[in-house]
Amino acid sequence: MKLLINIIRNLLGGLIAAIDFITRGSKLKRTQEAQEQVTVELEKLSLYQFFACPFCIKTRRAMYKLNLPMVKRNASEGSPYRDELLQGGGKIQTPCLRIEKDDSVEWLYESSAIISYLEKRFV
Ligand SMILES: N[C@@H](CCC(=O)N[C@@H](CS)C(=O)NCC(=O)O)C(=O)O
Structure with missing residues (x-):
């Protein structure tokens, strides 16, 4: 039963990912200098995710639109x-954004909170 649910979940997730890929449109354009600065900042960020999770797809879509090629x-x-996610963040839930700061690491859960954070920081 668990296997069947996993297969259906992955099929649906794959379908949503394909639709997202086809419909995601254009990404934010920055000057080369500005994009290079973003690349430097992205070295401190990474997204813990499942490929077929709808909340991760929503977050990746926002990242694509903001032109944030993050790990x-x-x-x-x-x-x-x-x-790493369990030890660092405290639970297995995706998406989760790992934010490396000067002397600490923050693990940000919830797709809407992650997208708001990225929009505030990178638009
Ligand atoms: N409200 C959360 C929902 C996230 C969520 O439910 N993620 C699922 C995957 S789609 C998850 O991590 N489930 C735990 C698991 O599969 O172990 C969000 O918007 O990020």
């Missing part, structure tokens, strides 16, 4: 990043 970590079962 993505697959937190599926069997991946070492799953354990």
Whole structure:
């Protein structure tokens, strides 16, 4: 039963990901200098996610539109990043944005909160 639910979830997620890919449109354009600055800032950010999770797709779509080519970590079962997420953030829930600060690390859960954070910081 669990296997069947997983198959349906992955099929639906794959379908949503494909529709997202086809319909996501254009990304934010910055000057080369501004985009290089963004690239430097992105070295401190990473997104823990599942490929077929609708909340992750929504977050990746916002990241694409904001032109934020950030590192993505697959937190599926069997991946070492799953354990990192659990140890660092405290729970297995995706998406989760890992934000490296000067002397600490913040783990930001909730797709809407992640998107608001990225929009405030990068628009
Ligand atoms: N309200 C959350 C919902 C996130 C959520 O439910 N994520 C699911 C995947 S789609 C999850 O992490 N479930 C835990 C698990 O699969 O172990 C958001 O908007 O980010």
